[in-house]
Amino acid sequence: MNNQEFVPFLKNNWEEAGFQKPALIQTKVYSPIIEGKNLVGIAPTGSGKTLAYLLPLINQMEAGKASQVLVLTSSQELAMQVVEVARKWLTGSGMKVQALIGGANVKRQQEALKKKPELLIGTPGRVLELITAKKIKAPNIKTLVFDEVDQLIQGQSLQLIQKILKASDNQAQHLYFSATADVVLDELNQLESDLLVVDVSDEDDSQGDVHHFYLETSDRKKVDQLRRLLNLPAFWGMIFFNQLNDMGSAEEKLLFHQLPVASLASDQSKISRKNAIEQFKKHQVLGLLTTDLASRGLDIESLPFVINADVPMSEESYLHRAGRVGRMGESGIVISLVTPQEKSDLTKIAKKLDLKLEPIYLFGGELLTEEPVKQSEPKKKKSKKSKGKRRK
Incomplete structure (x- = not known):
């Protein structure tokens, strides 16, 4: 050509x-x-x-x-x-x-x-x-x-x-x-x-430097982890869910905390979906919550983060979600939130896709690739009771 x-x-x-x-x-x-x-x-x-x-x-x-x-x-x-x-x-x-x-x-x-x-x-x-x-x-x-x-x-x-x-x-x-x-x-x-x-899958070297991480948590704390991610100074990313009802529930909670998020769902009107994408592209919202609906073809220039709130159901799903970052030579980060039970499912996907998967930690408003050493609080000294004789 x-x-x-x-x-x-x-x-x-x-x-x-x-x-x-x-x-x-x-x-x-x-x-x-x-x-x-x-x-x-x-x-x-x-x-x-x-x-x-x-x-x-x-x-x-x-x-x-x-x-x-x-x-x-x-x-x-x-x-x-x-x-x-x-x-x-x-x-x-x-x-x-x-x-x-x-x-x-x-x-x-x-x-x-x-x-x-x-x-x-x-x-x-x-x-x-x-x-x-x-x-x-x-x-x-x-x-x-x-x-x-x-x-x-x-x-x-x-x-x-x-x-x-x-x-x-x-x-x-x-x-x-x-x-x-x-x-x-x-x-x-x-x-x-x-x-x-x-x-050209094996020959193509146009994909940028993409790092794949997992953040271990519990089901109950996943939305809290999303809240902490959205509060990171440099965060701007797409957040993927497997189910619409889980996405809707998370959106409600994040909006309650006044975090700038929008959702993109199959049951929304064409206008609502268009507005969500436009707001996200203009950085008016920092988190776009969606399902695999948006994992294909949606091209957001220089997107730094993809978050899997749920472990994808297949290798193809992971590949397409992760493909929102690293486009045309850009770098990016993919973080999957996993419970201890889900960790093995994610590991299998990474192995099949030949991806290097590493742990990542949220601590003190930062993302760390090494587990933070948490300082234990100093123990309070117990006040000794007086053993003096009572006065009569």
Whole structure:
């Protein structure tokens, strides 16, 4: 991949962004995408996968030709983030990108489709709804991109994907991307044969220096530990929970202590979720409480901390949560709060992912990597009772 191959507006945007050279995944998939091959792109979180598919596709798009490329994402947040990136790189082209996500006004989206946007980005449910209503002419789509594909082909989402594939042109190009797509390669090969697999996981060195720690505590004291972390001078981080009700309870307690936190949950409105992300990005809140909903694709620049209030349910979950830090060469810290019983679960995950896991301690308003020596309080001397004789 060479930016000299770009059309003028894209070359200009590359220079404006101050990019020196493409990321490894961007280099490896550029030619196969240009050649129209169907492929699976696997690269670590934060290694530039979004631009890996957007740059070659935008470079080939034709102005005025509607719905040439459709990008399907695993969440509304990821869809909006890809839209944001696409808008930036379409600057100067006269071409349009349209978000098609659930939770937003479908009538407005239908009106926007009449303006014939060249690039569509959305979630499977809403996209299928618009295809069924004949508002999107699926046979016109030349390339379908599946971002975070391992999530997209799970459960009910897989049925939606199969229906979208059935409605689209059999000759359309299919691109599948994720940090953990290797875990679903068998399923992808059942969807279609002759897929080119481009896996740079072992070669890619774009991830920064990320340290993985565990902080031993009790279930009852986990929220108190979060309160202490949020009071650290340099703290700004995402805090992950396994269950929505645990997250809601923790948020209530932290807000009671007047700590600047917000939550991001699947049962919130689109506006509430957008506001939470914006407040967090602007440092108006220091802790963003969420579930695995936000562990994929959400790109918060220079984020220093990820906290697992609960031990993730799988290695994939840990990998994607931890991937919010260390993006594009930045450093970061991942701290998992564990009870003595949970410690073995976390150790197994770290071993499978080949991560160095160390203990960390909160003491005196600081994070310490060595166990603090707690000073014992001096014992009070017992006052001796007078053994004098009573006066009569």
